[in-house]
Amino acid sequence: MTTTRRYGYLAGVLAAVTLCSSSAAWAQADADPSSSYGCRNLEEISELQMIEGKDGMFFRILADLRLQHAFTDQTADNLAAMSKALEQKGTTLIYVPLPTKSQVLPELVPARASLYGFDADIAMQIYSDVIRRLSDRDVAAVDIASPMREDNINGFGEHSFFQSDFHWTAHGASVAAKAIAERMKQLPAYADVTPVPFNMEEVKPDPEYSSMRELLQKHCTSNVPTVTAHAYRAVRNEEAATDGASVDIFGGGDEATVALIGTSYSDKPISNFSGYLEHWAQIPIDNYSISGGNQFGSILSYITSREFQEQRPRFLIWENPIYNNLGQFGAAPWKEIIAASLGECSPPLTTASVDGKTVEADLTQVNLSGNDVLLADIGSDSSRSVTFKFTGADGQIRTRAMDRGDRLRTTGRYYFSLGGFPAGSFSKVAVSFDAPVGEDTSLSVCKTKLGEES
Numbered sequence: 001m002t003t004t005r006r007y008g009y010l011a012g013v014l015a016a017v018t019l020c021s022s023s024a025a026w027a028q029a030d031a032d033p034s035s036s037y038g039c040r041n042l043e044e045i046s047e048l049q050m051i052e053g054k055d056g057m058f059f060r061i062l063a064d065l066r067l068q069h070a071f072t073d074q075t076a077d078n079l080a081a082m083s084k085a086l087e088q089k090g091t092t093l094i095y096v097p098l099p100t101k102s103q104v105l106p107e108l109v110p111a112r113a114s115l116y117g118f119d120a121d122i123a124m125q126i127y128s129d130v131i132r133r134l135s136d137r138d139v140a141a142v143d144i145a146s147p148m149r150e151d152n153i154n155g156f157g158e159h160s161f162f163q164s165d166f167h168w169t170a171h172g173a174s175v176a177a178k179a180i181a182e183r184m185k186q187l188p189a190y191a192d193v194t195p196v197p198f199n200m201e202e203v204k205p206d207p208e209y210s211s212m213r214e215l216l217q218k219h220c221t222s223n224v225p226t227v228t229a230h231a232y233r234a235v236r237n238e239e240a241a242t243d244g245a246s247v248d249i250f251g252g253g254d255e256a257t258v259a260l261i262g263t264s265y266s267d268k269p270i271s272n273f274s275g276y277l278e279h280w281a282q283i284p285i286d287n288y289s290i291s292g293g294n295q296f297g298s299i300l301s302y303i304t305s306r307e308f309q310e311q312r313p314r315f316l317i318w319e320n321p322i323y324n325n326l327g328q329f330g331a332a333p334w335k336e337i338i339a340a341s342l343g344e345c346s347p348p349l350t351t352a353s354v355d356g357k358t359v360e361a362d363l364t365q366v367n368l369s370g371n372d373v374l375l376a377d378i379g380s381d382s383s384r385s386v387t388f389k390f391t392g393a394d395g396q397i398r399t400r401a402m403d404r405g406d407r408l409r410t411t412g413r414y415y416f417s418l419g420g421f422p423a424g425s426f427s428k429v430a431v432s433f434d435a436p437v438g439e440d441t442s443l444s445v446c447k448t449k450l451g452e453e454s
Helices: 024-030 073-088 111-116 120-136 145-150 170-184 211-217 237-241 273-281 297-303 306-310 332-342
Strands: 050-052 058-060 092-098 198-203 231-236 258-261 285-287 315-321 351-355 358-362 373-377 385-391 397-403 413-417 428-433 442-446
Touching (some): 058 211, 073 092, 073 332, 092 120, 120 145, 145 170, 198 273, 258 273, 297 306, 373 428, 385 413
Parallel strands (some): 258 285, 258 315
Antiparallel strands (some): 358 428, 385 397, 385 428
């Protein structure tokens, strides 16, 4: 069964959303006559503009209908560098750009969407172009949009995505997972994998809360579709044979070979994306996904951890919605990701304790470049923020800070890029954490370029 590491924020589960009271006069006067649910002004909701499509399918205007997705060549190059760095230590990256509702269900998009510039053919070409550019850079990128579009509804009438929510259903997750598994089995790293059979068993889904549906319902007089579907869990064949008793096929359980990194799409139990990956790939999955962590929350939480450095997975599957901008925060997160992926760091520098939360190191004899990254490790998972104070040869002080938000996992490890600092600005550094330092606190210099000497 999937090992789920719930580091992210999970919204509270509510049994149902109460229909807002309204009068018949209000409905007749203001409701869109084309709406099947008496909805009005959906395109003007300040919190989340939406549009009603066919068969009760609602689309977010900004995220689901837009054609411009910020996936630059620099982003593709960064993913390629990450992939090569991981490969050096035996981990294969599988990148999964998650398509929007409109890219999978174009036949349900209303004609009115053209007023916002939506064109179904262009939408799919844009998705395919992302896959092509990554493949050209030898990144194992998986096109899940095409199979999801071809098989977008199951025998129960459930589409690949929920009607009144933007997440995928169990059906959509299963189709995507199957495509990923098929690609995984073609990769050299799968050649010596011993398959572990998993069956999918139907379970009663827990009530699912959806902030999108709750907001939507406030503007409709009839109940919009609920966020529910047939749900399933992955059961290892050996477990089923022992009536659910746990069977440790790997002895101590220390040989998990796949790490799933992703967003709320990978974190929702009702969709159970990780379970379907186990079923189709036939490999146990460790799920490190984070709801609300945005594009970098789960990857930074996992890849900067001691757990990753000490026991690297055979495969790292990174799911990310195509509308997430991986260039939004500049080079800083990528420097962390690539340095942690490569894991080529110097022995710890000699440090001195300044106070209970600060250590200092002399850098005059350390050969540093703009490609280097300074790893500050407090030695435990107790820290969420750190401040670097560099003193240059000219006495000028430059201060930089890093912070892990509440929805990220605390690792106590920060890879700080030295890029952008002028020559001569590394005479010494004082590193202050938000928690007490100890004997295990250390500073190291890490590389971000393959083939460089540490």
